[in-house]
Amino acid sequence: MEFNDNDLLDIETNIYENIEEYLRLEIINVSSPHFYAELIEDVTNVIHDYWVDCGICTDDDYEEVENIVEHLLDVYLDFSVIPRRSISYHSFIEPLDKNIAEMLDKINALKNLPQPKQKTKEWYEFRYNLITASNIWKALSSPAQRNSLIYDKCKPLNMFQSSTNTESAMHWGIKYEPLTVMWYEHVYQTKLDDFGCIQHPIHKCIGASPDGINTDPTNKALFGRMVEIKNIVNREITGCPKEEYWVQTQVQMETCDLDECDFVETRFKEYENEEQFYLDNDHEHKGVILHFMLKTTNMSVNEISANLSAINSPIYKYMPFDISCNKDAINHWINETKLIYQNEMLLFSTLYWYLDEYSCVLIQRNRAWFQAAAPIIEDTWATILKEREEGYQHRAAKKRAIKVEPIVHVDKIDDSTSQSIRNMPLANSICLVKLNHNAFAEETL
Template sequence: MDFNDNDLLDIENDVYENIEEYLRTEVINISSPHFYENLVEDITNVIHDYWMDCGICDDEDYDEVETIVENLLDVYLDFSVIPRRSISYQSLVEPSEKNTNEMLDKINALKNLPQPKQKTKEWYEFRYNLITASNIWKALSSTAQRNSLIYEKCKPLNTFQSSTNTESAMHWGIKYEPLTVMWYEHVYQTKLDDFGCIMHPLYKCIGASPDGINTDPSNKVLFGRMVEIKNIVNRDITGSPKEEYWVQTQVQMETCDLEECDFVETRFKEHESEEQFYADEDHEYKGVILHFMFKTSNMTTDEISANLSAINSPNYKYMPFNIPRTKQSIDAWINEIKTTNQSEMILFSTLYWYLDEHSCVLIQRNRAWFQAAAPIIEDTWQTILKERTDGYQHRAAKKRAIKVEPNIHVDKIDDSTSQSIRNMPLMNSICLVKLDHDAFAEETL
């Protein structure tokens, strides 16, 4: 396709108008990792078909049209009021600095919000009356996922805490989240603070529990930036946040009125032995976790009941990053921690970890997306409140009927060579009858 300067200007305007319209009408779907792929495909199809009708191009030019749309989309997103879905750190040209005093006021306001003490009855009730950011994606997903969310939020509140399965994928994430925080603080020279569960100031049904917020004012770039952490076990780390995680970060930023969130993914692995750990020279980041359990032999029954949640949960001590990775230094740290905790806890195991893979991308607040999502979230909450009273059992997942194979019996009939078959299943079948064409023809003559 050959174009002059005026043609190129018209093409740019045409593509930009299509991109702008697509973002305006489809912004709710930007949560999908495939959003830009779908955008390019849809706009390419529209423009290619139109140009073919005008005689500007033919079928063989589709790939060239697609390239034009991709390139212009990349330019458009640099100036769009709707931010990119996520940005790699390598793509950040000029990281923005914050107004320190304004951000300090905002962080202090978040710290001073009243919250019930964790794991108490009041804390469970507080969360029961919220849709937390980690689950809100279900309200925006399929009918089945929305039903699942409504069903779970309608079920009676259960505050019973069972023992912890330390081998589960969920517990792996819990175990390594503090270590990811330590790694992030070490690498980016910052400080993260926890803010508990925060209620949205306008949408009282929304709650957010960010993994941390940068609170070191000396770090002008990261100060006030939220952090969301995912510790990966099996899936690939692609650098593109999964849909449910992207939704979670957007809701958290809206709830806390913050503009940025670092989405951090890490994959920690564990050495099988102490010897393997010290022989490892391939990994830059590695260390030790001490797994302690509380002693109960000197506790009364009432004391055990009052501290059941802590007793049933493992207690981990993480070696700081400033400890030299030598056996002498590590042994000295282990002995110090054991001595400090010997009156209340016993050392259950020593874990030797290494950081196998990591990713950190920036997600910016997308106000247009939240404006589109908020009515759906609010409508879902109203349904939850109604069905807590009127009934919610119809939302339960349908159980599949178990197919029972029949027991086939072959019985010998007395005093004969015949046999009878019982419980033979009926099968759909076709009966084929072969006709003798010649004989049939003779009979009809």
Template sequence: MTNTSDSEYIQETDTDPDSISISNTEISSTVDESIDESLPLENDDITELTIDIFDLLDEYHTTHILEISSPKFYKNATENTANILINEWIDADICDDDNFEDVYEELTELIESTLEIFVEKSGFIQRSKKYTMDTINIPSSIDIPALTTKIQELQNIPQPQQKTKEWHEYRYNLITASNLWKALGSEAQVNSLIYEKCKPLNLNGTDYNYTNTDSALHWGVKYEPVTVMVYEHMFQTRVGEFGCIKHSKYPFIGASPDGINIDPQNQRYGRMLEIKNIVNREITGIPKEEYWIQTQIQMETCELDECDFVETRFLEYPDETAFYNDETHEYKGVILNFIERTENGVAKNSNPVYHYMPVDVSSDRDTIMNWIQIKKDELRKKGMVLYSTIYWYMDQFSCVLIPRNKSWFELAVPKIESVWQTIEKERVDGYEHRSSKKRIPKVNVVLSSDSSNSYMINNLVLTNSICLVKLDN
């Protein structure tokens, strides 16, 4: 079989599902180029075969819609279709062991070509759509008055202040979009989620007050405002913040979107924004399963139909000289890291406070040094001192449109609700049985005898024991 990556299974399009029509002639003529002499087909069979493929793909999509969260969904659909057809051909003696591999490979390529048409023309919601230079600025059809009403509703939802006791309690009673994927995952992942949500809140613990600035999580938080600035500049839009929003129908589901486009003059008005600032993995343009689920939950919670999924890779210059000498990167800038200062000096455990130079500020040294000095003077009045200056550049940027998939959510929500009911029950009845089991250390004991034979005993149970020795009078 051809070694085809997931991204090659679908050519992304911006087709409007409401205006779809397709004919048998269109299917067969479009995939005709994929027909190879290895396939046991006459010319009259091509149309019939491609229509069979179309029907099998349609059936797979309908019966496996919950699995569309997987990045391998289209690859699995292709393999499933190929296996059904090849087995039928074997039963009909159309192919045999001598030419099986060639036939299977060519059949798979034919299915891949048909799949591209299927995704474009079938009317099913695509998993995601990559932007190209030709499609990145194509306006989508939006209802501005309806979106304005919805955005105002979201902005008016009461929100507890971040990081307060009320904020933590509010989130404690929700399965938020960022970890809801576990409710739809393996038994171990469901178990982990239930255990996390059943554990009592400990607001005095260091987990709530300590910031590990070296963690991948903190890197993402630190660079999220930079990504927003780049996105706003790149698409000439404005992004608003909305906090943690509770689902209106399912009050155990919550979502904290990274932002929503709030410029009514922009073609992206009302489109949500989800950001992932990558540290050490490849950016493929194909949303990982947990991220795809996260965006679906956000769209369902906010009742919006589109989400731009943005992945970026930021790197940092070793020093300011490298920053000023670099003329190759379009997006680069400065982050100032301030920390709290007390009368006796810098406060212990002071969390970083970042200030970001706007991306449209000139990158000449005098302009930047002037901006830094203004910020230092401004923050000094608030008891803050400049701890470090970070010079960054954007190494990679990926923007993928993820459409809302209501059919998927309708199938997913009963599973999510079942997990939440278990959480509510076990918060009362006990959840300790879900804690991870401690591994028993392996103990090896070697017994030797005079005959030079040795015997190994594994996993000898360790016990605290007392040896009693009876002494003669």
């Protein structure tokens, strides 16, 4: 295909208009990792079919048209008010022009928001009356996911805490989240603070619990940037945020009125023993975790009963990143830490870890997406409130009956020709009785 300058200008304008129209109509779906691929396919089909009809190109030129659309989308996103879905740290990131004083006021306001104490009755009730950012994706997903969210939020509040399974994938994430925070602070020379669960100032049904917010004003590039952490066990780390995580970060930014979020994924692995740890010279980031448990020797039966949740929960102490990974320095830290907590805690195990893989991408606030999502979230919450009063059991997952094929046994009785059948299914069954006619006749005479 060959075009003059005027043709190229018309082509670019036409493609930009189609991209803009697609974004306007489909902005709610930008949460999907496949959004841009679907946009490119849709616009390419429209442009290619039109050009074929006009005799500008043939069916064989589809790939070339697709390349043009892909290139112009990349250019369009550089200037669009709608940000890219995410930006790799390997790409150039234009720093935001931040007013440090205003950002400091905003962070202090978030810190001073009244919040109930964690794990108290008030805390559970507060969260019960919110859809948290980590679950909001369900309201925007399939009918089955939305149904599941409504059902879970309608169920009566349950404050019972079960014991901790330290081998579960969920606990792995909890165990390594503080370490990821320490790694992020060390690598990017910053400071993260926790802000608890924050309620959206306008959409009161929305709550967000960011893993951290950069609060060091000396690091101007990161100051005021939110951080969301995922500690991966088996899933591949691609650098492309999954849909539910992207939605989570957008809702968190909207709730806290912040414009940036670093989405951090890490994969930590553990050495089988101490010897492997000291022999490994390949991993830059590695260290030690001390796993403690609360002592109960000086507790009464009533105290143990009252603190059962804490007693069953592991307590982790993490070796700081500025401690050298030589044996003497590590043993010194271990002994000092044990000494500090010797009265109230018992060292259960020593874990040696290394950072196997990580990804950090920037997600920018997408106001147009939230504007499209907010009415759906509000409608879902209205349904939850309604069905808490009127009934929600119709949303319970339908249990499938498990069909078990019976194993039928046929046994001979003694040496006769008679047989006994066991475990025969009896549904819709009839009973057949064979009568010996001659014996019956003799009996009746």
